[in-house]
Amino acid sequence: MIQKKKEQIMQVIFQIAALASILAVALICLFLFAQGIPAIARIGLFDFLGGKLWRPTVAEPLFGILPMILGSIYITGGAIILGVPIGIFVAVFMARMCPKPIYRFLKPAINLMAGIPSVIYGFFGMMVLVPLIFELFGKRFDMMSGDSMLAASILLGIMILPTVISIAETNIRAVPQELYEGAIALGASHERAVFKVILPAAKSGVMAAIVLGVGRAIGETMAVKMVAGNQTMLRLPYEYFKGVRTLTTNIIVEMGYVERDSLHFGALIATGVVLFVFILIINLLFSIINQDKKSGGSK
Amino acid sequence: MIKKTLSLALSSILVFTLLTACGSETTSNSSSTNSNESNTATTNEPTPQTDNNETASDFDSDRIIGVFTREDGSGTRDAFVSITGVGDDMYGDAAVKTETNEIIASVEGNAFAISYVSLGSLNDRIKTVNIDGVAPSAATIKDGSYAIQRPFLVCVSDEKLNDELVKDFIDFILSAQGQAISAARWIDAVDNAPEYTPSGLTGTLKVGGSTSVDPLMQSLRTAYLDLNPGMEIEISGGGSGTGISEAASGVIDIGMSSRGLRDSEKEGLTDFVIALDGVAVIVNVANPVENLTMDIVKSIFTGEIVRWNQF
Numbered sequence: 153m154i155q156k157k158k159e160q161i162m163q164v165i166f167q168i169a170a171l172a173s174i175l176a177v178a179l180i181c182l183f184l185f186a187q188g189i190p191a192i193a194r195i196g197l198f199d200f201l202g203g204k205l206w207r208p209t210v211a212e213p214l215f216g217i218l219p220m221i222l223g224s225i226y227i228t229g230g231a232i233i234l235g236v237p238i239g240i241f242v243a244v245f246m247a248r249m250c251p252k253p254i255y256r257f258l259k260p261a262i263n264l265m266a267g268i269p270s271v272i273y274g275f276f277g278m279m280v281l282v283p284l285i286f287e288l289f290g291k292r293f294d295m296m297s298g299d300s301m302l303a304a305s306i307l308l309g310i311m312i313l314p315t316v317i318s319i320a321e322t323n324i325r326a327v328p329q330e331l332y333e334g335a336i337a338l339g340a341s342h343e344r345a346v347f348k349v350i351l352p353a354a355k356s357g358v359m360a361a362i363v364l365g366v367g368r369a370i371g372e373t374m375a376v377k378m379v380a381g382n383q384t385m386l387r388l389p390y391e392y393f394k395g396v397r398t399l400t401t402n403i404i405v406e407m408g409y410v411e412r413d414s415l416h417f418g419a420l421i422a423t424g425v426v427l428f429v430f431i432l433i434i435n436l437l438f439s440i441i442n443q444d445k446k447s448g449g450s451k
Numbered sequence: 452m453i454k455k456t457l458s459l460a461l462s463s464i465l466v467f468t469l470l471t472a473c474g475s476e477t478t479s480n481s482s483s484t485n486s487n488e489s490n491t492a493t494t495n496e497p498t499p500q501t502d503n504n505e506t507a508s509d510f511d512s513d514r515i516i517g518v519f520t521r522e523d524g525s526g527t528r529d530a531f532v533s534i535t536g537v538g539d540d541m542y543g544d545a546a547v548k549t550e551t552n553e554i555i556a557s558v559e560g561n562a563f564a565i566s567y568v569s570l571g572s573l574n575d576r577i578k579t580v581n582i583d584g585v586a587p588s589a590a591t592i593k594d595g596s597y598a599i600q601r602p603f604l605v606c607v608s609d610e611k612l613n614d615e616l617v618k619d620f621i622d623f624i625l626s627a628q629g630q631a632i633s634a635a636r637w638i639d640a641v642d643n644a645p646e647y648t649p650s651g652l653t654g655t656l657k658v659g660g661s662t663s664v665d666p667l668m669q670s671l672r673t674a675y676l677d678l679n680p681g682m683e684i685e686i687s688g689g690g691s692g693t694g695i696s697e698a699a700s701g702v703i704d705i706g707m708s709s710r711g712l713r714d715s716e717k718e719g720l721t722d723f724v725i726a727l728d729g730v731a732v733i734v735n736v737a738n739p740v741e742n743l744t745m746d747i748v749k750s751i752f753t754g755e756i757v758r759w760n761q762f
Binding site: 208209210283286295297298299377378383385394395406408410411 | 563689
């Protein structure tokens with residue numbers, strides 16, 4: 153009898169815990185959309201998403217976030233180009249080629265990398281990466297400062313490594329050993345078996361790793377703010393040596409001084425809504441890829 | 452056994468690196484605060500930089516000027532753009548930094564940079580430029596010869612001017628005790644201020660407006676309430692414009708502003724300058740530039756001049 157009571161009480165506690173997390177998500181959604189949607193409606197959806205100028209404090213303010221949307225895409229794209237190949241190679245190395253003693257160092261090192269706060273990455277970027285880029289490319293490309301898309305992309309490329317590596321590694325390890333042994337039996341070398349058989353078999357898992365990497369990169373704020381320059385200029389993809397503002401940094405740069413409940417405030421929340429939609433799309437992609445993997449595995 | 456020693460060694464390495472990292476960070480932090488402190492003390496007489504003659508010859512003046520600015524809405528930026536005439540035309544390529552410390556770190560790390568900070572934040576990691584031949588200091592700001600300065604002022608409507616509570620608080624702000632508080636972080640505005648004697652009045656005052664003046668007003672309020680325990684002062688924000696219009700309409704008793712009153716706002720209001728704040732234009736210590744005219748500063752920050760050899 154007492155046992156049963158205990159069960160029931162514990163069940164309620166677990167249910168409350170589950171509800172609390174759902175409630176948190178629901179409240180954040182509610183806050184974002186309740187404050188953001190009216191602002192978008194006042195600015196006009198196309199003027200907001202497609203506007204090339206962000207001038208919130210002039211007499212006739214303009215709230216166009218196209219430069220920030222593009223900025224987020226450029227910087228994330230750069231981070232993917234730099235971070236994903238390194239991440240996948242490291243994951244392959246760790247899963248299939250790494251000698252045990254090295255693995256014992258490598259694994260905790262990568263876990264540690266995931267645990268470093270983003271402001272430390274930003275500090276590193278501001279003090280090391282930005283001056284270095286300015287020193288190397290400043291004169292040749294007429295740079296104004298080292299604060300640039302390049303700096304942000306390199307920094308984010310480093311920051312997404314632990315996410316990409318650990319998920320890709322898990323998925324490469326999950327590939328059945330028979331595939332590898334079959335390839336070896338047919339005369340493939342170890343490297344050939346890994347790259348031509350195992351890696352393609354783990355394709356959906358690796359894709360999931362990349363998608364989560366994208367999610368990490370697009371949502372990063374503090375480190376990007378410190379190295380990206382934060383200009384609200386509309387940039388073209390080849391202007392990699394100039395600074396740009398992302399969706400996340402737009403919010404953090406201007407939140408400090410904005411007058412509450414003004415249109416400017418609403419526009420910043422609406423920037424958050426756009427970012428939220430981006431993240432939703434990425435999570436949706438992730439679950440679609442995972443679905444594929446599961447159905448593929450059960451065949 | 453091997454595993455155990457290995458993990459022990461590894462964790463000790465981790466702890467060691469963690470500790471050293473923290474250690475170096477705290478020391479750099481404390482040194483920066485120290486330099487900040489010593490600088491607030493010495494801002495009154497900025498030392499002319501004479502020891503960069505060798506580096507000056509290395510300065511490649513054909514390089515792009517690295518313009519750093521503060522974010523939209525910052526009080527320092529507001530003051531800077533309105534006095535220099537940059538207005539809403541801030542150079543779009545200028546990198547935006549949200550903290551004075553980030554501005555100083557950026558200018559320190561970029562030989563071709565230029566930016567601006569409040570006078571109280573200057574230190575010797577960066578170089579201060581004279582504007583139209585005048586170095587920013589308490590003296591040049593007080594006599595008005597250094598142009599990039601802004602008044603911190605309070606304004607009172609003509610009806611409230613005779614209110615004895617309002618009068619007493621303003622007497623306190625402009626007294627020797629009040630001005631000592633202004634001078635602690637900013638520059639005092641009244642010479643030979645008279646001593647204030649506590650009035651022992653009771654009542655409530657509403658003060659509101661500029662968030663830049665807010666820290667000063669908070670300090671003044673604390674000191675005033677110590678002398679007059681029967682008084683109550685409520686401070687609200689909203690910005691200079693709000694403070695001025697609410698003081699004029701009588702919603703609040705005293706409005707705070709970090710800019711001078713516009714002609715259209717002067718109707719029915721009396722303003723008192725309670726402190727002064729200067730905005731210094733800063734460059735890298737390797738930069739040979741000693742003096743800039745106001746026009747050149749404006750052209751740099753609007754993007755008309757982009758290289759150091761274009762003027």
